[in-house]
Amino acid sequence: MGLPFIGETLQLISAFKSDNPEPFTDERVGRFGPIFLTHLFGEPTIYSVDPEVNRFILNNEGKLFESSYPSIIAYLHGEYSLLLMKGNLHKKMHSLTVNFTKSALTRGRLLLDMDRLMLFCMDSWSPKLLLLEETKKAKNLRKEFLLIVEGFWSIPLPFFSISYKRAVKAKTKVVEALKLVVKERRSARDEGERKSDILGAILDEKADDEYSDEMIVDLLVSLMLAGFETTSSAMTLAVKFLTESPLALAQLKEEQEKIRDQKGDNELLVWNDYKSMSFTQCVISETLRISNIVGAIFRRTLSDIQMNGYTIPKGWKVLAAIRGVHMNDEYFKDAQSFNPWRWQGDAEMTPANVFIPFGGGPRLCPGYELSRVSISIFLHRLITKYSWEAAEEDKLVFFPLTGTQKRYPINVRPRNPSV
């Protein structure tokens, strides 16, 4: 359990700041089994790398467990963020987000707009760039979002932590900007104007203004924050893994070039193109498995709970460590190696509860398809427009967020300057 109060927090942080955090989990699993008691961030914490227990924890959200993130993350997301909402309101907003995303991708213009934006961003690329920076460029208020994300793991004491102070200031700026947008859109809606984006869907859902501006703004901030760092890290790491795996890159190139050959040079991608990218999906699954963008999910028990012969007292923290499962040789042969072919056909049958990069149960990530689509578009455009190589050695890190130490510097060249 480690030192009083601090417990094993420092050991955990130092393991996840390296490119090989596995020993932290493996040592404890070796001594105590796949569910063990530790002490993290000031609290006794049950740490589980058992896939069935993890699934049980996620599926019982709102009944036996509830979402419980460190207070600084909660504060920066806002009271009405989807991540913190509870009960019926959460259910309603979660399904609204999932349904909106699904229909905007399959029937709306979202995919076309994302592809257009990708082309626009890539057009401004310089020959040497930091890929992790470029994958975050397509967002307004980008600087503010970066500062908020940096504040997630800071110490929430205004006098001591500069990153905390900066994060709070940035959050205020984002909130003010979005408040204005919500106000304008409410009055436009009252005059009969309809827009087919997520804000339009929320305003239409409750035309009688039951949802306050404050609530809608928190919800929008949380959607943007949750999608911002996660998807850009996954894009960057997919490129890193592909660069280090020439066979996988060659197969992906073949798939993407075939799609491009069937279309006009700059013709935008549509839903059917995305659905035909089968090897690309294997690359994305393998990237998510091995990088574990979200490595663990935090919950708190709502009552005393019996699990595997033990009682977990009410109010205790429980951590469903997804990473510990994804990196276990028992579930994924040679788990440390990047092997997208493991996802092909029936090459490896993974039980549904073993691969859960997007969580599960009532809080299953509402952006799961959206992020797969944007990573696919990004890979399509990168591969068909550019060739590249790593400009420097770079290493993965997993704390405070998953990424690489140097933001993955690469040298890029247009493959066919006339296209």
Ligand code: HEM
């Ligand atoms: C590679 C990209 C992504 C990964 C790996 C990822 C992973 C996750 C995971 C594991 C959760 C579950 C958290 C929990 O149960 O407490 C989650 C929740 C969430 N994600 Fe994602 N996510 C990604 C992209 C996105 C995108 C693009 C969006 C934008 C729509 C998004 C929005 C959210 C939201 C709002 C939640 C909270 C859902 C709730 O509590 O009901 N995510 N994500």
